[in-house]
Amino acid sequence: MEKVGIFYGSSTGNTETAANQIQQELGTDMADVKEVSDASANDLETYSNIIFGASTWGVGDMQDDFDVFLSEIENANLEGKKVAIFGLGDQDTYPDSFVDAIGIIYETLEGKGCEVIGQVAKESYSYDVSKAEINGELIGLPLDEENQGNLTNERIKNWVQQLKGQFN
Ligand SMILES: Cc1cc2nc3c(=O)[nH]c(=O)nc-3n(C[C@H](O)[C@H](O)[C@H](O)COP(=O)(O)O)c2cc1C
Numbered sequence: 319m320e321k322v323g324i325f326y327g328s329s330t331g332n333t334e335t336a337a338n339q340i341q342q343e344l345g346t347d348m349a350d351v352k353e354v355s356d357a358s359a360n361d362l363e364t365y366s367n368i369i370f371g372a373s374t375w376g377v378g379d380m381q382d383d384f385d386v387f388l389s390e391i392e393n394a395n396l397e398g399k400k401v402a403i404f405g406l407g408d409q410d411t412y413p414d415s416f417v418d419a420i421g422i423i424y425e426t427l428e429g430k431g432c433e434v435i436g437q438v439a440k441e442s443y444s445y446d447v448s449k450a451e452i453n454g455e456l457i458g459l460p461l462d463e464e465n466q467g468n469l470t471n472e473r474i475k476n477w478v479q480q481l482k483g484q485f486n
Contacts, residue, residue: 323365327384378415402436403458421449
């Protein structure tokens with residue numbers, strides 16, 4: 319497996335913590351972690367395997383730093399890359415916009431020639447509407463520290479195992 323670049327945006331630290339856990343699971347020598355406010359399109363092009371992570375704010379709004387970073391994603395050449403997405407959210411308080419940031423990132427990647435990997439089943443979550451749900455499955459990994467923090471470690475472990483078999 320080639321080295322992975324993990325790019326995250328986090329307002330209160332939850333996505334940052336998850337990004338660091340994902341790096342640990344991949345192996346610290348196999349993955350770099352970068353906050354998106356310190357990253358550019360050039361940084362993205364360094365990696366053939368990329369993980370994006372962002373939380374959802376407002377009602378279905380992208381985390382502030384990651385919102386700015388979307389234009390760097392749009393400008394980057396992502397042809398042939400494998401990309402996985404995770405997102406932090408709160409399914410009880412925001413059941414109609416649960417982890418929408420995952421879906422917003424996915425929409426930004428459409429037509430860019432990269433393959434989005436790391437889909438997960440929706441059954442262990444309880445929400446009404448999410449931009450992360452496409453054709454009955456979640457196109458990235460949702461994590462919910464408010465309501466299901468006890469599941470986070472296991473979800474990350476399983477997801478990273480899945481990614482290890484799919485990355486370039
Ligand atoms: C004002 C406010 C608005 C939020 N809006 C949403 C939302 O629309 N959808 C969602 O899934 N989570 C929402 N959340 C939950 C956050 O995404 C969650 O707390 C997340 O863990 C924050 O991650 P961060 O610390 O990395 O920014 C909201 C939280 C707050 C305080």
